[in-house]
Amino acid sequence: MSLTTRQQDFKYSFTECDGDGRWRVSVPISPNTCVGGAPNAPIRVPKCYMSCDSGHFLNTSALSCYPCAPGSYSLGGGIRIESFNTSLPSGFHVTTSTINTSGTCTVYLICGVFVVMITKGWRVVSNYMESQSNATNDGCVSKMSYTVRVVKKGKLSFRYQYSIPDDLTNAILFTFQYHNYDDSDGDQGFDSTVNSKFPAATEQQKWKDIQIELSKPGLYVFVWRSVLIGRSRGYFPNTVGLRSSIFGGRSASHSDSGFIRIKNVFVDGVAFASECTACEPGTFSDTLGAEMCTPCPPNTAFPGRGATKCNDCDPRDKYSPKGSAYCLQKPICGRNDYYSIDSDCDLQRRRKRIDYKWIEPQICRDTNGVLPKWEYKECNDTTIADKLLDSCNLGQELTDDRKCRFCDDNHYRDETMDSCRSCPPSTSPAYALSYKVWHPLPEFMSTECVRMVEESEYECDSDISWQSYPDVKRYIRTGPSTQLGAYLFLTLSLPGFRKQNGGEITFKFEVECDAGDYCLFLFMESRRNAKLSQQTNIIKEWDHKSIGVQSYRYQIQQNISLSFSWIFQRNYSFQSNAKIYEITVTNPLVGSAIRCNPCPLSNVAYCITCPAGQYFETLESNRTEKMHEIESTRSRNRLASKVLQKCRQCPKSTVINASIAFPIGARNSCVECGVGLIDDRGVSCYSDCHLDIDGDSFDLSQVKQPFLHSGGRLFTASGTQYYHLFNITLCGRPDFRANCVNNITAIESAGDNADATAEEYGIRSMICRSTIIPDREQTFATQSVSLGDQLIGITRATTYQNITVHEEFQTTNSDIHFYYSTRVPTAACPAGRRLTLTLRCAPQLERNLSIATPTACPDGTCDGCTFHLLVKTKTAAAC
Numbered sequence: 001m002s003l004t005t006r007q008q009d010f011k012y013s014f015t016e017c018d019g020d021g022r023w024r025v026s027v028p029i030s031p032n033t034c035v036g037g038a039p040n041a042p043i044r045v046p047k048c049y050m051s052c053d054s055g056h057f058l059n060t061s062a063l064s065c066y067p068c069a070p071g072s073y074s075l076g077g078g079i080r081i082e083s084f085n086t087s088l089p090s091g092f093h094v095t096t097s098t099i100n101t102s103g104t105c106t107v108y109l110i111c112g113v114f115v116v117m118i119t120k121g122w123r124v125v126s127n128y129m130e131s132q133s134n135a136t137n138d139g140c141v142s143k144m145s146y147t148v149r150v151v152k153k154g155k156l157s158f159r160y161q162y163s164i165p166d167d168l169t170n171a172i173l174f175t176f177q178y179h180n181y182d183d184s185d186g187d188q189g190f191d192s193t194v195n196s197k198f199p200a201a202t203e204q205q206k207w208k209d210i211q212i213e214l215s216k217p218g219l220y221v222f223v224w225r226s227v228l229i230g231r232s233r234g235y236f237p238n239t240v241g242l243r244s245s246i247f248g249g250r251s252a253s254h255s256d257s258g259f260i261r262i263k264n265v266f267v268d269g270v271a272f273a274s275e276c277t278a279c280e281p282g283t284f285s286d287t288l289g290a291e292m293c294t295p296c297p298p299n300t301a302f303p304g305r306g307a308t309k310c311n312d313c314d315p316r317d318k319y320s321p322k323g324s325a326y327c328l329q330k331p332i333c334g335r336n337d338y339y340s341i342d343s344d345c346d347l348q349r350r351r352k353r354i355d356y357k358w359i360e361p362q363i364c365r366d367t368n369g370v371l372p373k374w375e376y377k378e379c380n381d382t383t384i385a386d387k388l389l390d391s392c393n394l395g396q397e398l399t400d401d402r403k404c405r406f407c408d409d410n411h412y413r414d415e416t417m418d419s420c421r422s423c424p425p426s427t428s429p430a431y432a433l434s435y436k437v438w439h440p441l442p443e444f445m446s447t448e449c450v451r452m453v454e455e456s457e458y459e460c461d462s463d464i465s466w467q468s469y470p471d472v473k474r475y476i477r478t479g480p481s482t483q484l485g486a487y488l489f490l491t492l493s494l495p496g497f498r499k500q501n502g503g504e505i506t507f508k509f510e511v512e513c514d515a516g517d518y519c520l521f522l523f524m525e526s527r528r529n530a531k532l533s534q535q536t537n538i539i540k541e542w543d544h545k546s547i548g549v550q551s552y553r554y555q556i557q558q559n560i561s562l563s564f565s566w567i568f569q570r571n572y573s574f575q576s577n578a579k580i581y582e583i584t585v586t587n588p589l590v591g592s593a594i595r596c597n598p599c600p601l602s603n604v605a606y607c608i609t610c611p612a613g614q615y616f617e618t619l620e621s622n623r624t625e626k627m628h629e630i631e632s633t634r635s636r637n638r639l640a641s642k643v644l645q646k647c648r649q650c651p652k653s654t655v656i657n658a659s660i661a662f663p664i665g666a667r668n669s670c671v672e673c674g675v676g677l678i679d680d681r682g683v684s685c686y687s688d689c690h691l692d693i694d695g696d697s698f699d700l701s702q703v704k705q706p707f708l709h710s711g712g713r714l715f716t717a718s719g720t721q722y723y724h725l726f727n728i729t730l731c732g733r734p735d736f737r738a739n740c741v742n743n744i745t746a747i748e749s750a751g752d753n754a755d756a757t758a759e760e761y762g763i764r765s766m767i768c769r770s771t772i773i774p775d776r777e778q779t780f781a782t783q784s785v786s787l788g789d790q791l792i793g794i795t796r797a798t799t800y801q802n803i804t805v806h807e808e809f810q811t812t813n814s815d816i817h818f819y820y821s822t823r824v825p826t827a828a829c830p831a832g833r834r835l836t837l838t839l840r841c842a843p844q845l846e847r848n849l850s851i852a853t854p855t856a857c858p859d860g861t862c863d864g865c866t867f868h869l870l871v872k873t874k875t876a877a878a879c
Contacts, residue, residue, distance in 0.1 A: 010040075012060040017048035024060065049151035049217075050272050051077035055289035058272035067289030068276035071306040075291065076273065077152065081265040084124045094122045096142040122226070128263035131172070131226035140228040146265065147221050150180075150214050154269015156222060157211040161261040162201045164783060172258040173227040173771065173782070174199055176210070182218030198782055203526055203536055205450045205487045205567075207263075214269055226260050278306035281325035295323030298361070319363045321460070321483060333364035336480045336512070336575040338371050341471040345379035352379040359467065363481045364574070391418070393442060394434040394594040412593035420592075428607040428662075429593030431498060433585040438468035438476040444590060448489040449482055466490045477579040478568050490580065491565045496589045501658040502556030503587035505564060509552070509580045513544035514573035520544075521578055522567040523552065525824075527560065537826045549581070555659075556585075557823035600662045610647035613656050613682025615669035617648045650682035674801075674819075676794030680734055686791065687731035693796060693816065700731045702848075702875035706738040709851040709869065710772075711859050724859060725772045725781070726851075726869065728837070730818065730877075731791075740768035740784035765789055767820055767835055769860075787835045787867050788820025795819075802831075806868040808854045809838040816840075816878055829865035841879035842872035849873050 010026040023042045045063065052058050052065035054076040059066045068074045081089050088094065122131045122144040131142050162174050176197045202208045214220065279285050283293035284307035296302055296310035301324040313320050313327035320327045336359075343353040355374045392404035395412065397419045399405050407413055407420035410429055423429050435442045449460035464479035465488040478488050497503050513519035521542040539554055556562070570576035585591075599607035600616045610616060650656055650670035656663055663669030673685035676693070680686055689700040711724035727738035740763055765786035773780040798805040800819045809815070818837040825832050842850065850872040853860040860867045873879070 014045065020048075021046045022048055024063070051151055051270075052272050054078065054291035057276050058274055060274055065272075068285075070286050070288060070290070070308045071284070072276035072278050073285055073290040073293050074273045074276045075268070077154070077270050078266065078268045079148065079270055080292075082127065082263070084127055084129055084263070088124070091147050093145050093147075094142065095145075096122070096140060122224075125261075128261045129224075130259055130261045131224075131228075132259040140226075142226050142228075144224045144262070145221055146223075147219070148267050148270060149217075149219050150267070150269040151217050151271050152269045153216070154214045154267065155211055156214060156220075156268075157209060157264075157266045158262055159207045159209055159264040160199060160202070161205075161207055161259070162199055163260075164201050164258045172260065173773070174260050175225045175227075177223045177225065178212060179221050180214075180216060180218040181221065183216055198780065201536075206448075207261075207450075217269070224260070224262055281305060281307075282323045284308060284310050296320070298322050299327075301325055301327045317365055330363055330365040331574050332368070333366040333370045334514075334575040335370070336514075336577045337362065337364045339469060339472055339477075350378055350380070351376045357469075357471065359469075359480055361464070361481055391437070393437045395432065395592040396420075406590075407592035410593070412596050414595050423593065423596035426599050426607075427596035428599055430595045430597050430661075431587060431591060432594045433492075433494075433583070433588050433591040434594050435583045436581070437473045438580075439470050439473045441468065441476075444493055446489075446491050446493070448491065450487045450489065451483060451485070460486045475579045475581045478570075478577045480574050480577065484574070485569065485571055488568045488578075489565050490567075491563055492583065492585070493561075493563045494585065494588050494590065495561050497556065497559045498587045498589060499658075500559050502558050503585060504553065504555055505583070505585045506551065506553045507566070507580060507584070508549060508582040509566070509578065510549045511542060511544075511546050511568075511578050512576060513547075513570070514575040517573040517576045518544055518571045519576050519578075520567075520569040521546065522565075523554070524565040524567060525554075526563040526565065537824060539825060544576075597661070600664050610663070613679075614647040614649050615656060615663035615666060617646045617665070650679065653677070653679055653685075655679050655682050655685055674791070674793035677791065684734045686734050687794060688733075689731040691794060691816070693794075698816065698878060699876045702877040703730060703871075703873060704848075705729050705732065705736075707849060707851075711853070723772050725770050726787075726860070727768050727770070728851075728869070728871075729766045730837070730839075737764040737766060738768055739764050740770045740781070740786075742770070742782050742784050765822075766791055767837070785833075786822050786824075787833050789822045789824075790820065791818060792821050793819045803834050803836060803866065805836045805838055806854045806857070808856065809836075809868060809870050812840065814841065831865070833865055833867070835867040835869070837869045837871060839878045840870060840872045841874070843874050843879060845872060845874045848875055 009029055011029050012024055013027050015023045015025060022045055024045055025042045026040050043063070050058055050063075052074070055074055056065040056067050056076055057074050058064075065076075122129050122142050124130075129144060131144075156178070164172065176199055178195045199208075199210060279293035281303055282301065283295050284302060285293045286308050296307075298321060299313045299315070299319055300310035301313060301320045302310045303325045317330050318327040319330050338356050338358050341355045341357060343355070345352045353374055354377055356372045358371065391398050392413075394414060396404040396406050397413055411420040411422050412429055413420045433444070435445075441447070447466045449465035451460050460483050465482055465486075466476050467479045468476045476490065482488060507523075509521070511519060511521050522538055523540045524536060524538050526536045540552060542550075566578075566580060568578040648666070651666060653673045654666075654670040655673060657669055657671050660669060670682070673679055676691060677685040677687055687700065691698040691700060706727050706729045709726040709728065711726070713723045725740075727740050729736065729738045763784050763786050765788060767788035768784055768786050770781045770785075771783040773782065793800045795817060796813065796815065798810050798817060800817070801821075803819050803821070805817050816839040818839065820835040820837070822832040822834070852870045852872075854862075854868050854870075856862060857868065860869060
């Protein structure tokens, strides 16, 4: 039996806009349950779309905006999508297609650790969307689209990670596109470049924010597109199969795959919210009209929705990180939860007192009295280890206000001095950054904590990722209270170096990995503010098997702005930790001198250095007929032995060893150029394009340089091409190089200029390679990488300096082989990338030049590290 109409049986809804407004009408909540008509007549609303401010909702009865009650929030005219945990949110769609006739690309979802359906393309992982390149299939084009109507000027923002694999046999291209279909001026579709952006690659495990201004109302479609280019059609054997995904507690650096991750999508400028949203578990709102909820402070939690405050955890045995829904059981205290404090050495008794303190904040529970009591140990005040480091690092002095400052130019401080002093005559300052005192955190260093898979929205605390203590300054260590599985970053940022060939970095460290835990310690180099594919390089990796105090030295090959990061990850035990005792960097633009080196040649007031490409000729190297003159001069001048020294040019086809600060004597200072190369005034080796091999002469200038080679084409479902372009130089002076330019339209970070147009980044090298994306109006070049910074030899030998020509190109003995190398190692290529170019005489050619790659490696490489090209010519360059 139907009931008589009541107010509570109806709800308000709005009709479609009819040009100048729409109607608010009453509709039954449950159909066929009420009779007698609607209790209220329709009301005309003059606006097609209404919107409320943040923290408010539209009361459809009063047609007015009201503030949200405590325990709830509202974005007003905004939509925030923070969770992809179960399925795609409303408005999101994923489509995946293949460009290979024999392959398939299906869509799959991963919820938590459970695989729902196996696919290639965008997938749900934890609280973000991910598209990952694949080592065995390529040509998959996957689109994730989001459709929403914007009713006023607004913005779109999202967070992303974009990692390009070191393995160059794989690639993943990332584009972001958006289009307003109601814009009368916007007649371009998604195949145009009007609203197409190419987000820059991000640093290891770090998220980047993107913000786009939406200047006009309308129906917007946003598309995140990934194009996977991998070892297609079985071209490339999986020679780097040991490298695995970062998931499952395995190596972060050893990954065959690049990936794209999207989370925290926010759109501002949409229609009203008809009700406020209850605060999520682990958050609260205690004010009226909240725009968003606040995460629960540490050691508090709230498991349900709609909290106005969070509950305290029981301090006896419970704790919680920020933003927790539940309190966690405190782990049992261990050796990683306290530190020792050494007193000064008592010289009379030859002992010192050792005290112990808890590391703050303390999250463990001491159930077994693990904190040691104070004790005495024998000491010897003559050893540096027994001295308290309570002042400043080398190259710095303590000011009157108890702060450390770097010494002035031409001044230094070593471990024997309390303050800076000027370098004495006949010496030269040795500039370096030397860190042995770790509290407070030294200048140019920063810390960060990055969670691999975030169970909640809130980041881990960077303030406790790496910690030092006022009482113990001789090391910095990872904090015991950071979340398991998080990456703990300690980063040193340098603007450049004082020498063209960079400098050297050495550090001493220790990894303590608890039994049963899996730990990872990485040393990483990054180009600061670079948007190139080789932005980040994992230099060295240590795992849980690395024990004891160790030292590592790395030669910096380039004078550019760099950042170095030390990254630690533990997965199962809070007791695992890493310590860094010392870091020293030579020749940085920042810092000051830590010592003064004696000069090989001096005029007493300052050092005299030889011109580039020259060395000091010492008395020992030129004794002969001038011995009598030398002895006579010595009797008149005690500095004669230095006055008589001269600067000499390195012998022909040799160059100065750039790693020597003061080269003395030809034997120790000059190194031979590679076979087939000559020297450029003793500074660098190169080919002048005139080559003599086994009595035959060749003129390499007959080949116009630089010249290009295009790899095989790949096509997306919409017809867009992707291919690799090699830019090649055979010979010429050292400053004559190929140039690979990135002209991508990069999206700026939130807070920067969101309307910025094309920015150009590129690299100059003997041989480089770019990924080319031709489009209707413009050709895009991206992911440029050097394959040969320097030419190291030209010979008929098929192996040179451990580089071997591909077997397909070893068919004739008359070929000329060019060997190139890069100076920067990567995790995938510890020796750097290398390239062989085989030049072959081919009189039958119709053109002057023909370029090919091995049939077994059609993209030029079989392993991503060594590349091979065959260049045929009918010119005198090889004939």
